[in-house]
Amino acid sequence: MGLELYLPLVAAGPDFSTLPQQLTNGLILGSIYALIALGYTMVYGVLRLINFAHGEVYMLGAYTALLVSWAFGFAPTSPGDPKASVLVLAVMLLASMVVCAAVGAVIEYLAYRPMRKQSRISALITAIGVSLLLQYGGALFLPASPPPTISGKVDPFASIATLTLSPPPADLVDAEEAARAELAARETSLEQTMEAEGVRNQFDLSPEGKEVLQAKQAAEREVNRTAGAVETGSITIKLPQNRLVILGTVVGLMAALWFLVMKTKTGRSMRAASHDFESASLMGINVNRVVSITFMIGSALAGAGAMMNATFTGTSLTTFYGLLPGVKAFVAAVLGGIGNIPGAVLGGLIMGLAEELSVWAGFSGYKDAVAFIILIVVLLFRPGGLLGSSKVEKV
Amino acid sequence: MKFWTVRLLSVAAAFAFAFAMQGLGSVIGDDYAYRVINVSGIFITLAVSLNLINGITGQFSIGHAAFYQVGAYVTGYMTLKMFDPGGMHPTLWLIMMMFVGAVAAGLLGLVVGLPSLRLRGDYLAIVTLGFNEIIRIISTNIPEVGGAAGFNIKPKIVEPWLIWMLAVICIALSRNLLKNAHGLTFWAVREDEVASSAMGVNNTRIKVVAFVVGSALAGAAGVLYGHFEGFLDPKVFGMQQSFIILTMVVLGGTGSITGSALAAVFLTVLPEYLRDLKDPTGNELALNGGGIIGVFAASILMIWAVKRMKTMFPVKGRNRSLAEVGAHLVPWALVPLLNAVLASTPLAANTYRVSELRMVFFALVLILVMQLRPSGVFGHHEFSWNWLKSLFSRFRKEQTA
Numbered sequence: 001m002g003l004e005l006y007l008p009l010v011a012a013g014p015d016f017s018t019l020p021q022q023l024t025n026g027l028i029l030g031s032i033y034a035l036i037a038l039g040y041t042m043v044y045g046v047l048r049l050i051n052f053a054h055g056e057v058y059m060l061g062a063y064t065a066l067l068v069s070w071a072f073g074f075a076p077t078s079p080g081d082p083k084a085s086v087l088v089l090a091v092m093l094l095a096s097m098v099v100c101a102a103v104g105a106v107i108e109y110l111a112y113r114p115m116r117k118q119s120r121i122s123a124l125i126t127a128i129g130v131s132l133l134l135q136y137g138g139a140l141f142l143p144a145s146p147p148p149t150i151s152g153k154v155d156p157f158a159s160i161a162t163l164t165l166s167p168p169p170a171d172l173v174d175a176e177e178a179a180r181a182e183l184a185a186r187e188t189s190l191e192q193t194m195e196a197e198g199v200r201n202q203f204d205l206s207p208e209g210k211e212v213l214q215a216k217q218a219a220e221r222e223v224n225r226t227a228g229a230v231e232t233g234s235i236t237i238k239l240p241q242n243r244l245v246i247l248g249t250v251v252g253l254m255a256a257l258w259f260l261v262m263k264t265k266t267g268r269s270m271r272a273a274s275h276d277f278e279s280a281s282l283m284g285i286n287v288n289r290v291v292s293i294t295f296m297i298g299s300a301l302a303g304a305g306a307m308m309n310a311t312f313t314g315t316s317l318t319t320f321y322g323l324l325p326g327v328k329a330f331v332a333a334v335l336g337g338i339g340n341i342p343g344a345v346l347g348g349l350i351m352g353l354a355e356e357l358s359v360w361a362g363f364s365g366y367k368d369a370v371a372f373i374i375l376i377v378v379l380l381f382r383p384g385g386l387l388g389s390s391k392v393e394k395v
Numbered sequence: 396m397k398f399w400t401v402r403l404l405s406v407a408a409a410f411a412f413a414f415a416m417q418g419l420g421s422v423i424g425d426d427y428a429y430r431v432i433n434v435s436g437i438f439i440t441l442a443v444s445l446n447l448i449n450g451i452t453g454q455f456s457i458g459h460a461a462f463y464q465v466g467a468y469v470t471g472y473m474t475l476k477m478f479d480p481g482g483m484h485p486t487l488w489l490i491m492m493m494f495v496g497a498v499a500a501g502l503l504g505l506v507v508g509l510p511s512l513r514l515r516g517d518y519l520a521i522v523t524l525g526f527n528e529i530i531r532i533i534s535t536n537i538p539e540v541g542g543a544a545g546f547n548i549k550p551k552i553v554e555p556w557l558i559w560m561l562a563v564i565c566i567a568l569s570r571n572l573l574k575n576a577h578g579l580t581f582w583a584v585r586e587d588e589v590a591s592s593a594m595g596v597n598n599t600r601i602k603v604v605a606f607v608v609g610s611a612l613a614g615a616a617g618v619l620y621g622h623f624e625g626f627l628d629p630k631v632f633g634m635q636q637s638f639i640i641l642t643m644v645v646l647g648g649t650g651s652i653t654g655s656a657l658a659a660v661f662l663t664v665l666p667e668y669l670r671d672l673k674d675p676t677g678n679e680l681a682l683n684g685g686g687i688i689g690v691f692a693a694s695i696l697m698i699w700a701v702k703r704m705k706t707m708f709p710v711k712g713r714n715r716s717l718a719e720v721g722a723h724l725v726p727w728a729l730v731p732l733l734n735a736v737l738a739s740t741p742l743a744a745n746t747y748r749v750s751e752l753r754m755v756f757f758a759l760v761l762i763l764v765m766q767l768r769p770s771g772v773f774g775h776h777e778f779s780w781n782w783l784k785s786l787f788s789r790f791r792k793e794q795t796a
């Protein structure tokens with residue numbers, strides 16, 4: 001116990017050459033968290049309700065994407081070899097968003113609306129109930145065992161761009177090239193030996209031939225070693241094209257959200273309701289409509305995030321798929337200041353970066369705890385979150 | 396002398412009750428059922444101790460499983476490493492461990508509570524939830540206690556009477572607190588912090604006391620759970636467990652000790668009861684797709700009907716009470732009805748055993764109770780004979796207003 005537990009970690013040390021890669025991954029993960037966090041924060045802003053079922057809406061979004069992809073013939077059992085196209089992806093995205101928006105509105109209408117006048121803790125328990133209902137009820141109707149994955153064939157953006165930030169030192173590159181040349185030479189000599197001895201299997205070689213084989217294997221190890229040295233000596237970022245698509249879509253959706261909230265009449269009534277629900281209703285704003293729209297928008301964003309995460313990372317789906325992202329996005333929303341839209345985006349990015357950085361630093365076992373540690377530290381110093389205002393309750 | 400007579404009699408009654416529950420095991424004979432009964436006793440302690448924090452003092456804590464886990468893990472590890480069967484009687488050791496677990500959980504409660512109790516409402520909730528997850532994740536990263544796989548506590552020390560003794564102590568503590576002047580300050584903090592501090596109540600002190608006492612009791616419950624089961628799995632102590640304990644408190648009626656205790660028993664027994672529910676012919680009970688639609692339709696109809704009865708019968712009295720009872724019960728006729736009518740349609744292609752549906756029913760019960768009785772089944776009330784009488788007096792014919 002104690003010191004020796006941490007020694008290997010210190011001895012290995014964090015590898016700075018992979019830092020830019022991890023930061024990029026964190027940014028993309030964070031943008032998905034931000035998308036989910038927006039739903040939490042908007043609902044909280046208007047209703048002061050922690051919508052614990054939001055993670056389950058996210059789960060339903062992922063399942064919608066799965067079922068749509070199956071409908072297009074990407075099911076593991078379906079015959080033929082369908083071609084990946086942007087159109088299919090667009091339909092999946094749209095379907096996820098529409099289904100999630102509908103589910104969000106229905107949940108609000110059936111479960112939350114009757115609770116609006118009740119104490120907040122009762123509303124919270126209702127939210128927990130809805131979340132359990134979707135998790136376990138969904139398992140009855142949705143394909144959950146074995147956990148399905150969205151086929152990778154659906155993704156037309158499979159190519160990987162490599163971004164070189166700092167090239168490897170020339171001597172390492174030279175060493176690698178020399179090792180490769182050596183390997184090529186050894187391979188030809190092995191082939192010649194095999195031909196000369198007239199054997200087709202390496203195991204049938206004579207003792208002299210085995211020595212040639214061992215020399216070739218040594219050359220292979222040398223190539224691996226030098227290639228590894230080149231990799232750690234250089235700083236590159238591998239950026240699959242689909243990650244760029246995620247980032248682009250998230251930015252696009254956020255811009256649309258900004259336009260909707262800041263520039264339209266609906267957005268203005270949403271802001272009014274979030275500022276003061278009672279007064280807004282007295283000023284002729286149809287608050288029921290505003291709440292419905294808020295739920296629909298938040299859920300649609302979660303659906304978009306779910307579709308992209310499930311499609312492009314190929315994780316397998318269960319009805320508990322939304323549990324962890326849901327909690328993390330909620331933490332992100334609180335971190336940024338719940339009820340505050342830019343805060344949710346900021347919180348989401350911080351969460352994604354923190355998670356990837358903790359993996360990078362060697363604490364992968366604690367990556368789910370890091371989120372909460374950051375949250376607690378921030379709340380102790382800024383009780384209203386990073387961008388939130390902590391209002392003193394008036395008497 | 397009357398004072399001491401009552402006290403002594405109460406203690407004797409508590410012991411008699413605890414040992415009666417111990418003896419129940421041989422009466423029932425069914426090990427599994429007896430296990431469920433004892434686990435529900437542990438949950439009584441958990442729910443009533445959370446009620447002390449959440450219901451009585453009004454501090455929104457949703458990370459109660461963390462304290463439960465700390466009690467279980469600390470003492471489980473100590474038993475594994477330090478217990479010497481020749482040196483000490485197991486029961487005595489378990490009682491000692493209960494104190495150790497309570498102190499450990501109480502200390503953690505102090506560490507968590509002191510800084511975070513200055514946060515309010517939802518922010519306190521999320522911080523306690525965060526601590527819950529942090530404790531669980533730390534426990535899965537310590538190889539000494541088995542990491543994510545959990546670990547066995549050897550030897551198991553099964554003393555059901557201690558479970559029930561702890562439950563009684565927990566209930567008595569809460570009840571006595573509410574009955575004396577000191578307890579009024581807890582209510583005051585719950586009702587209005589500004590007003591209570593204006594009246595000279597030290598809010599922070601009250602909150603921390605409630606938090607530490609509640610955590611310590613949960614820790615002691617954890618000790619009993621660990622030694623009772625003989626195996627600890629970190630997955631048992633996640634936030635879902637905290638949610639379930641919170642649900643017990645809210646479902647029973649926030650602030651009501653009776654409500655928390657009864658809801659703890661109800662919610663522990665319900666899923667287990669549904670696990671092997673049989674129909675009259677002895678087959679496992681199952682619903683087809685039509686029956687499931689019926690369940691949801693009946694739920695929605697019931698909520699609508701119960702609310703409708705309030706407007707249809709504006710005057711309280713027998714008619715309204717009977718109508719309300721009817722509105723609660725009649726819609727459920729839809730379940731067998733749709734189950735039978737839709738049996739030949741493609742909707743009914745799949746059948747679902749009730750044991751598969753038990754968590755769905757659990758969730759549905761939660762939602763329905765919250766919709767129909769938002770302040771919990773007992774509200775702020777405690778069980779009393781007068782309360783029971785008033786319940787039945789609703790069915791009397793003449794009633795004013």
